[in-house]
Amino acid sequence: MMKGNRQTNSKGQLKHFLSIDGLKRDLLVEILDNAESFTSLARQGRSVKKVPLLRGKTITNLFFENSTRTRTTFELAAKRLSADVLNLNISTSATSKGESLLDTLHNLEAMHCDMFVVRHASSGAAHFIATHCAPHISVINAGDGSHSHPTQAMLDMLTIRQHKADFTPLRVAIVGDILHSRVARSQILALNTLGVS
Amino acid sequence: MKPTEFMQQQAIVDLIDGMATELKIRLQQGRISDPVMIGIHTGGVWVAKQLHQTLGISEELGTLNISFYRDDFSRIGLNPQVEPSNIPFEVENRHIILVDDVLQTGRTIRAAMNEIFDFGRPASILLATLIEKDGRELPIVADVVGMKPTLKEGDYISLTGPDPLTLVIGKPSKDSEGQKLT
Numbered sequence: 001m002m003k004g005n006r007q008t009n010s011k012g013q014l015k016h017f018l019s020i021d022g023l024k025r026d027l028l029v030e031i032l033d034n035a036e037s038f039t040s041l042a043r044q045g046r047s048v049k050k051v052p053l054l055r056g057k058t059i060t061n062l063f064f065e066n067s068t069r070t071r072t073t074f075e076l077a078a079k080r081l082s083a084d085v086l087n088l089n090i091s092t093s094a095t096s097k098g099e100s101l102l103d104t105l106h107n108l109e110a111m112h113c114d115m116f117v118v119r120h121a122s123s124g125a126a127h128f129i130a131t132h133c134a135p136h137i138s139v140i141n142a143g144d145g146s147h148s149h150p151t152q153a154m155l156d157m158l159t160i161r162q163h164k165a166d167f168t169p170l171r172v173a174i175v176g177d178i179l180h181s182r183v184a185r186s187q188i189l190a191l192n193t194l195g196v197s
Numbered sequence: 198m199k200p201t202e203f204m205q206q207q208a209i210v211d212l213i214d215g216m217a218t219e220l221k222i223r224l225q226q227g228r229i230s231d232p233v234m235i236g237i238h239t240g241g242v243w244v245a246k247q248l249h250q251t252l253g254i255s256e257e258l259g260t261l262n263i264s265f266y267r268d269d270f271s272r273i274g275l276n277p278q279v280e281p282s283n284i285p286f287e288v289e290n291r292h293i294i295l296v297d298d299v300l301q302t303g304r305t306i307r308a309a310m311n312e313i314f315d316f317g318r319p320a321s322i323l324l325a326t327l328i329e330k331d332g333r334e335l336p337i338v339a340d341v342v343g344m345k346p347t348l349k350e351g352d353y354i355s356l357t358g359p360d361p362l363t364l365v366i367g368k369p370s371k372d373s374e375g376q377k378l379t
Contacts (some may be wrong), residue, residue, distance in 0.1 A: 013274070030277070033277035034275050034277045036277065037262075037279075037281055040283075041265075044281075044283070044284060044316070045284065045316070046315050047288075047315065047316060047317050048316075050315075051265035051312075052265070052311070053265050053270055
């Protein structure tokens, strides 16, 4: 499986976001700081509710597993940053007609997509896609099997940070069916990295 | 090269007072009686605070963080340390005085105007900058300028502050080159 450091480029910036595993504290804090700066957009009384950061970029939501909330929020986030968004619900598209995953990927690459947001029932699916896609494409893991759900974990970290200034003195209980939970796994990694013992 | 001090607090305050006088004339000429003011983070906000007070503008000062609108975002990334934009008034049909510290390429002003239009359609925008410097890359002209100093080619001028305000001249460090759009 791809190690955390393969998510980053030679400058230490994120190229893919597949797992919290292997990412340094500074990088997680930077993600939280950036996210925080976007929250102001909602408060500003703007007549245009988007900013042109990702203008001209095409993002494909590749959802091999059903999800309404995660897909729509990824779609909305991309649109608020002015990206063009393609939603592919793979269970109803070509792969169910016998086209392989790699065929689908290469087709989308040929359409000049810049980023894949991947949700899949199998652990490691996003890593597999990141390993096999063209070098200009970035991959975000939106949940793979019982392995990882890094963006949900970071969202929860942001919520915690908005209510508790510092992570280091916290003791956090995660309640629910955590044995098979990719979210809990990612949350634990993120909490540890951010200083919760 | 170590940055050298070019101008100190009191001289800068005097420059800004001069800008306020000139702005009053511009506002009278344009028959504008109820302008609002927006400063661009970070140096532009410091200049705008003094202008805002001197001109006695009743509505709270607006501030812009143009990070989301920069044309070099893909090269330098975001700067989440800068405070977010805050426009505490309706932009639609208002006369806006836009304030920055240094005008050089014009790219900051381009980004700022794009952001302002995402809040609404202003009636007009006047541009006031403390320092004007050669090197425009876009067709943008300031309406009111504090000073146009004579600088050696490649010299970099910036406002540090807020207390005290100081103008410093030096070669851009690699860092500041990445952050500066002017």
